[in-house]
Amino acid sequence: xxxKELLKRCNTNLVLENFNNFTVKDISxxxxxxxxxxxxxxxxxxxxxxxxxxxxxSKFKNIxxxxxxxxxxxxxxxxxxxxxxxxxxxxxxxxxITSIFYKSFIPEKIAITGTNGKTSVCDYTRQIWEKENLEVxxxxxxxLIFKKKKVETPNLTTPDPTLFNKYxxxxxxxxxxxxxxxxxxxxxxxxxxxxxxxxxxxxxxxTQDHLDYHKNFLNYKRSKSLLFQSHxxxxxxxxxxxxxxxxxxxxxxxxxxxxxxxxxxxxxxxFKFLSLKKRDKGFELKYFLKKKVGVVFIECFSEYEIYNxxxxxxxxxxKQLNFKNLNSIxxxxxxxxxxxxxxxxxxxxxxxxYAHTPDALKNLLKGxxxxxxxxxxxxxxCGGERDKTKRPLMTKEALTYSDCVIITDDNPRNENPSKIxxxxxxxxxEIDKKNIKEIADRKKAIQYSIKLLNxxxxxxxxxxxHENYQIYKDRKSFFSDKDTVLKFIGKL
Numbered sequence: 341x342x343x344k345e346l347l348k349r350c351n352t353n354l355v356l357e358n359f360n361n362f363t364v365k366d367i368s369x370x371x372x373x374x375x376x377x378x379x380x381x382x383x384x385x386x387x388x389x390x391x392x393x394x395x396x397x398s399k400f401k402n403i404x405x406x407x408x409x410x411x412x413x414x415x416x417x418x419x420x421x422x423x424x425x426x427x428x429x430x431x432x433x434x435x436x437i438t439s440i441f442y443k444s445f446i447p448e449k450i451a452i453t454g455t456n457g458k459t460s461v462c463d464y465t466r467q468i469w470e471k472e473n474l475e476v477x478x479x480x481x482x483x484l485i486f487k488k489k490k491v492e493t494p495n496l497t498t499p500d501p502t503l504f505n506k507y508x509x510x511x512x513x514x515x516x517x518x519x520x521x522x523x524x525x526x527x528x529x530x531x532x533x534x535x536x537x538x539x540x541x542x543x544x545x546x547t548q549d550h551l552d553y554h555k556n557f558l559n560y561k562r563s564k565s566l567l568f569q570s571h572x573x574x575x576x577x578x579x580x581x582x583x584x585x586x587x588x589x590x591x592x593x594x595x596x597x598x599x600x601x602x603x604x605x606x607x608x609x610x611f612k613f614l615s616l617k618k619r620d621k622g623f624e625l626k627y628f629l630k631k632k633v634g635v636v637f638i639e640c641f642s643e644y645e646i647y648n649x650x651x652x653x654x655x656x657x658x659k660q661l662n663f664k665n666l667n668s669i670x671x672x673x674x675x676x677x678x679x680x681x682x683x684x685x686x687x688x689x690x691x692x693x694y695a696h697t698p699d700a701l702k703n704l705l706k707g708x709x710x711x712x713x714x715x716x717x718x719x720x721x722c723g724g725e726r727d728k729t730k731r732p733l734m735t736k737e738a739l740t741y742s743d744c745v746i747i748t749d750d751n752p753r754n755e756n757p758s759k760i761x762x763x764x765x766x767x768x769x770e771i772d773k774k775n776i777k778e779i780a781d782r783k784k785a786i787q788y789s790i791k792l793l794n795x796x797x798x799x800x801x802x803x804x805x806h807e808n809y810q811i812y813k814d815r816k817s818f819f820s821d822k823d824t825v826l827k828f829i830g831k832l
Contacts, residue, residue, distance in 0.1 A: 346440055350440065367441055369383050377401070379405075381406040382413075404423040407425065408428070443512075444508035451521045451542070455547045458497070459480055464648060476517060477511050478519065498521070525553075525563040529554070542655055544584075544648070548697065548699070549727060551727040565593055568599070581604060582608040604654060611629055622639040625646060629661065653665055678694060679693050690799045690801070701802060702740070705738065712796070718742040719746045719785055720746070721802075722734060732763065732765075735765060750782075751804075782819065783819075
């Protein structure tokens with residue numbers, strides 16, 4: 341596609357300088373990938389500014405650079421083959437251009453946002469579709485999954501716009517009928533999904549997370565709400581957890597946009613939880629739907645699993661949701677690393693989970709504690725270069741529900757790991773310190789905890805879930821909680 345044709349289709353305001361109408365081969369915001377006939381987006385981030393790499397492109401022919409109108413960069417003689425595309429929002433224009441270049445058509449697109457539960461709802465939704473033998477896909481923390489197989493694993497929950505639109509283009513060419521996408525607050529704030537509109541959008545819950553990026557909770561909340569403001573049409577349907585304390589905020593936005601709302605929970609109108617009673621191996625849910633009362637038994641450990649599964653069912657069936665659909669709820673299995681019980685020859689009760697926020701950890705441990713006949717042991721850690729304010733909160737929640745808490749390293753990145761662990765345990769009472777064991781090495785922490793287990797005890801390893809790596813400084817090395825557990829048990 342010619343550059344002129346590509347830019348002509350954009351709605352984003354832009355100004356051209358030194359224009360050269362060449363055939364575009366690809367688009368990227370990674371300077372290392374740039375070749376002749378490429379478009380480069382010079383994004384200014386927290387650690388780097390793409391503008392400083394423009395000088396390196398003089399060796400290439402036919403380069404276009406998307407740059408901020410506020411930029412002080414000036415073309416020089418050696419930049420004769422560089423076209424400048426100036427705009428107010430570099431990220432937004434990058435997203436729009438890539439959506440045009442990697443064109444796609446998928447009949448039904450769904451996006452889900454919230455602090456916790458996105459991955460589970462996303463996976464459950466895809467599972468339900470798959471049982472109906474449809475060509476479907478999901479895009480999120482677990483990667484791009486299509487036809488029950490993982491095609492690729494991105495580094496971000498919501499991929500960067502180039503990768504995201506490549507995924508949609510890939511799925512479209514293979515006649516994919518439905519896709520569900522995890523929309524993170526950062527992804528929404530950075531316009532990664534622009535200009536896509538979704539048939540259905542969903543909200544799970546809102547608690548503290550990513551304040552290192554958003555700076556305050558209000559900004560975080562506003563970023564989440566963009567899904568319901570910028571990515572919907574007049575025919576879009578919203579699915580909302582009515583029991584979350586911030587649901588009113590999202591209801592208000594939906595009302596202002598005249599969006600149809602299908603809600604669920606104890607306070608809901610569409611799918612109302614009348615009662616939720618703990619039973620052996622699960623819960624009995626009594627509900628009100630379409631002016632009728634129904635009862636369904638759900639095999640699971642915790643209430644939040646029920647909320648996630650009901651959300652997925654509503655996303656799939658919408659207003660057509662009925663009693664028969666609900667009976668299939670126990671056919672759904674938890675995605676990898678989400679309250680995943682690890683089968684082992686000693687029948688030890690060991691779980692891994694991705695919980696990395698105080699609220700997620702609270703809900704996880706609360707559910708396990710209710711089912712545990714012995715002691716509950718938990719392994720926790722906090723990632724480096726991420727929201728520091730939640731570190732002591734994670735420990736507080738772990739101590740509330742656990743008989744023993746083992747603090748270890750997560751992904752320290754460029755932070756001092758011992759400093760992270762120290763921040764997790766600051767201002768603790770002496771009585772609480774007695775129930776804490778600090779083991780920096782994650783492998784040793786897991787092995788130590790397994791040795792403590794008795795028949796009726798539960799061990800839950802949190803923070804990393806499906807992840808198979810650890811990051812120390814800039815080094816990313818292989819590490820899997822699941823593999824570590826199974827290899828060690830195999831030697832017992």
